Amino acid sequence: MENLDRYSRQTLFKPIGEEGQRKLLKSRVVVVGMGALGTVIANHLVRSGVGYVRFIDRDLVELSNLQRQSLYDEEDAANHLPKVIAAEQKLRKVNSTVKVEAIIADLNLDNAEELLGGFDVIVDGTDNFSTRYLINDIAVKLNIPWVYGGAVSSRGMFAVIVPGKTPCYRCLFPEVPAGLGETCDTIGVLSPITDIVGSFEAVEVLKLLVGAEHNPNLEQLDIWYSSFLQMDISDGKNPECPACVHHQYDFLDRSSIQQTTFAILCGRDTVQINPRNVDSINLENLAKSLKNSGKVSVNPFLLRFFPDEKATMVFFKDGRVLIHGVEDITEARMYYSRFVGA
């Protein structure tokens, strides 16, 4: 039998107890997105002794993240570490007895089933709607509970989605909101709200894992103007929901949606290009071919290339490129075709 001493303050809490702790140690959770919400969620889950925590993120640590992304520090930003690598290094020191796994990737319909399948709970640490609909389709299809959460400005919301039991995300939000809407790019975000929403998400994960009753509400809160709104969603199932009623998974269907090859990343003037015809790239060979066109710097995870004073291109091994310093997708496309090809 495992030694549970390090979790004594948690096992003393009756609804968890030693039995619940053993369940946590056998559990597998995947956190999608390791920004402000994801770092809070992963930190709680690893400290609480969830046995296996995978985290997935597509971005690297930058100075402007440090205001709220609590697992990272200035050294991570200076070393241009991918967020999941910085998080993995930190969390291994926090709890070496559980397994943490870092995945540098952009979650999309090509890899979602493989990356999210086989987990007990999926947790949302993302900053965008399209990934949430994708998570929802996978969760409903594979019958995996998931915890939704979002935060922007001083406001946040979260809800627990259990396929077959609660309404799904698409029942609650039938359409992808038009345009980009309000993001942390346009109206900012306060660190306490991401801490609070991430903590609520983490505790709902723990409840799901030990088999306790989860929160039945869509919770909305504003910590600046002190408003708290609870909406019971138990009866919110849409009888014609494409996802959870008709099992039509539009966000997993190549023919029904446009492939997102270009994405504007929240938090900075960056465009991601995810070429679907490239499986992997050899960073060393790429460094050789680019070094006559500008400064190149490589670490074990990525290559940074400075074609001019304005832009920085970051290449990952899976073929993705982040183009930093550009104003829009057109300009990003120009850099990409100039240095990589069409």
Ligand SMILES: [Zn+2]
């Ligand atoms: Zn539904």
